[in-house]
Every structure is written in structure tokens, then in C-alpha cells.
Amino acid sequence: MDNFSTRNFSNYGKVLSPHVILIRPERRQYLTSNSLLFLGDQTYLLDSGYQYQGDQLKKIRDAIDIDGILFSHYHIDHVFGCHILPESKKMIHEEEVDALRSFDNFIQFCFKDQTISSQQWNIWKLRFKNLLKREGINDWSDLRLDNVITFGSNENIDLGATQLQILHLPGHSPGHCGVYETENQILFIGDIDLSGKFGPWYGWWNSELDTFKKSVEYVIDFVSRNEISRIVSSHTHDVSKEEGMHLLNNFLHPFDEREQQIKTYITQKRTGVTLKQITDQSIIYQGKQSDPPYVREYFEFVHVKKHIEALMKKNEVISEGDKIFST
Ligand SMILES: [Zn+2]
Ligand SMILES: [Zn+2]
Known part of the structure; x- marks a missing residue:
């Protein structure tokens, strides 16, 4: 890359180090996410976000060459802005490359092992199409993901001046x-x-509750074992190691708190409860609504279902017909 040290990168984002720039959305709102720019012999962008809210990435693209984009995962708020960098190489973990192959793949991927009704299929299809349209995309192929390649769980990407060590942290996806x-x-x-706004999110069928919790525990251990100058997560500002440790420990609590609340509700209803009744308690979203409402209702349902499955595995609840009982 040409003479990057003389450029004023603070115009584009927060300079975290001579090799790392944090690019934040101009306005933080639903579906916006952070990107990181890594500068070395090659320039890599980590996540291209969902950029309808601003022109940050376009300004950066016009100022420097971006050789590659690494996606942290396939979710739209991390990927859909990639169309403004059509020539950059795209990379994602090997477990998720299929999700990016086509529009249908993308939707199917979210519903792992679940039979999905044609009504549900149409609802989600329309939602994603509308989200793509907001980004100015009419067809999946316009995202230019046809050349996406994979990286493995413990891969090292050598940028000369620095190295990027991939940490596979499954569960969320x-x-x-x-x-x-x-x-x-x-x-x-x-x-x-x-x-600190929501806690762990596992609202698609391919999310895994226990795996997610283990990944958070792994990160806590990783932070305690390694030198860390800043910790960056996708939907808020960067933090110090100490603050990050505190926040990571807080992030772990909802896994057990939600389970406990669901269990308490089931125990109180001696005649059994339906999944719908538990979902209506809004234990996960705590009364927050979405526009349209079905989005959060659906995600609330999937979160609850995952907790019920975990409780059934531990023999703490059983199901009979459409009712769930405490054991
Ligand atoms: Zn995500
Ligand atoms: Zn996200």
C-alpha cells in the first residue's frame, strides 16, 4: 500500500494504532456495525457493515486500495455494505461460506434443520429483499460475493507489518x-x-446457546492470558482491557438469568404452559418492540425454544402435547 503512514486516517475513523483504524457508523442505529481497517503490506477491511446510513466506506474506498474484506460472520449488518468494494477479495469462515452463495442459500442457512413453511419463507424473503433494496441492491449477484473464499478456525493472515490471528467464536452463528x-x-x-443493550443474541436456528456461552468464556480467558490494548465489538465504542473484562463478565449473565426466569415461569404454572405463553412473557426482549412486530416476536420465540431444549436436556422440564411442565 502506498505511503499509508503519511495519510491522515483520523478523517475516516478512530486511529487505534499505526495499523488499525476503527470505522464507526455515522449514526449508530439498528443494523449498523463497526468496521476495522488493517494496514500493512496489504489493506484489509474487517466487516463492511450495512452502509445505507452513511458514506464512510465510500470515502475510504476512494482514498485507499482495499485488497480484501474479512467477514466476522454472515449476518446482514456485517456484510451487505460489501457491494461498494466489488473488486476486493472477500473471506469468511469455512462454516458460513455457503450462506453467501445465493439469496436462497442465505435464508435457508438461518433455518438450519428446521422445516420452514412457505408463508414464513415468503415473509423472510420479502424482509431481506427490502433490506437489500435499502442498500440499493436489486439482485444478490450485485453484492459481488461470487468470489468469496474461506479461512479456517485458527488461521493467521500475514499483512507484513502485522498479523491477524483468527479466533473462531461460534454460537451467535x-x-x-x-x-x-x-x-x-x-x-x-x-x-x-x-x-450492554441486549446481551447474547441467538435468534436464528443455526445459533447455539451452549456453544455461544463457551465462546464468551473462551474470550474472557483469552483476554486474561494476552496483552490487549483495546477491545472492539461490533455495535459500540472500543474499550480498554479492564473495562472489556468487566463487560464480558456481564455479558455472560443473561444466559443463566434468562434460563432461570423461563424456569420460574414454567414452575409457577402447575397446569403447564405453551411455548407461545412463554414467548408472550418477553423475557428476552423485555417488552421492546420492532417494526414490523413479527421480527422480534419470531426471534423471542427462537431464543425461548433454545432455552426449553436446554432445560429438557437437563431433565428440568418435560413436554406433553403442546404443554411444557416443570419436572
Ligand atoms: Zn450477528
Ligand atoms: Zn451484528
């Missing part, structure tokens, strides 16, 4: 990854979200 930048010790943890 199957191939969700963090990145540790070795020269200046900057840790990116994606949707292990330190904003």
Missing part, C-alpha cells in the same frame, strides 16, 4: 469469528456485544 491483531494487541470480538 456457526462461523462467527473474532480477530486478534498481534502487533498492537487489538482484539475484535464481533457480536459478543459489549454495548
Whole structure:
């Protein structure tokens, strides 16, 4: 890359180190996410976000060549802005590459092992089409993901001046990854979200509750064992190692708290409860609504279902017909 040290990167984002720039959305709102720019012999962007809210990435693209984009995972708020860099090489963890092959693949991927009704199929299809349209995309092929290639769980990407160590942190999604930048010790943890606004999110069928919890525990251990200068998650500002440790420990609590609340509700209703009744308690979203409402209702349902499955595995609840009982 040409003479990057003389450029004023603070015009484009927050300079975290001589090799790492944090690019934040101009306005933080639903579906916006952070990107990181890594500068070395090659320039890599980590996540291209969902950019309808601003022109940040376009300004950066016009100022420097971006050789490659690494996606932390396949979710739209991390990927859909990639169309403004059609020539850059795209990379994602091997477990998620199929999701990016086509529009139909993308939707199917979210519903792993679940039979999906044609009504549900149409609802989600329309939602994603509309989200793509907001980004100015009419067809999946316009995202220019046809050349996407994979990286493995423990891969090292050598940028000369610095190295990027991939950390596979599954659970939120199957191939969700963090990145540790070795020269200046900057840790990116994606949707292990330190904003404190929601807690762990596992609302698609391919999310895994226990795996997610283990990944968070792994990150806590990783932070305690390594030199870290800043920790970056996708939906809030960067934090110090100490603050990050505190926030990561807080992030772990909802896994058990939600389970406990669901269990308490089931125990109180001696005649059994339906999944719908538990979902209506809004234990996960705590009364927050979405526009349209079906989006959060659906995600609430999937979160609850995953907890019920975990409780059934531990023999703490049983199901009879459409009712769930405490054991
Ligand atoms: Zn995500
Ligand atoms: Zn996200």
C-alpha cells in the first residue's frame, strides 16, 4: 500500500494504532456495525457493515486500495455494505461460506434443520429483499460475493507489518469469528456485544446457546492470558482491557438469568404452559418492540425454544402435547 503512514486516517475513523483504524457508523442505529481497517503490506477491511446510513466506506474506498474484506460472520449488518468494494477479495469462515452463495442459500442457512413453511419463507424473503433494496441492491449477484473464499478456525493472515490471528467464536452463528491483531494487541470480538443493550443474541436456528456461552468464556480467558490494548465489538465504542473484562463478565449473565426466569415461569404454572405463553412473557426482549412486530416476536420465540431444549436436556422440564411442565 502506498505511503499509508503519511495519510491522515483520523478523517475516516478512530486511529487505534499505526495499523488499525476503527470505522464507526455515522449514526449508530439498528443494523449498523463497526468496521476495522488493517494496514500493512496489504489493506484489509474487517466487516463492511450495512452502509445505507452513511458514506464512510465510500470515502475510504476512494482514498485507499482495499485488497480484501474479512467477514466476522454472515449476518446482514456485517456484510451487505460489501457491494461498494466489488473488486476486493472477500473471506469468511469455512462454516458460513455457503450462506453467501445465493439469496436462497442465505435464508435457508438461518433455518438450519428446521422445516420452514412457505408463508414464513415468503415473509423472510420479502424482509431481506427490502433490506437489500435499502442498500440499493436489486439482485444478490450485485453484492459481488461470487468470489468469496474461506479461512479456517485458527488461521493467521500475514499483512507484513502485522498479523491477524483468527479466533473462531461460534454460537451467535456457526462461523462467527473474532480477530486478534498481534502487533498492537487489538482484539475484535464481533457480536459478543459489549454495548450492554441486549446481551447474547441467538435468534436464528443455526445459533447455539451452549456453544455461544463457551465462546464468551473462551474470550474472557483469552483476554486474561494476552496483552490487549483495546477491545472492539461490533455495535459500540472500543474499550480498554479492564473495562472489556468487566463487560464480558456481564455479558455472560443473561444466559443463566434468562434460563432461570423461563424456569420460574414454567414452575409457577402447575397446569403447564405453551411455548407461545412463554414467548408472550418477553423475557428476552423485555417488552421492546420492532417494526414490523413479527421480527422480534419470531426471534423471542427462537431464543425461548433454545432455552426449553436446554432445560429438557437437563431433565428440568418435560413436554406433553403442546404443554411444557416443570419436572
Ligand atoms: Zn450477528
Ligand atoms: Zn451484528
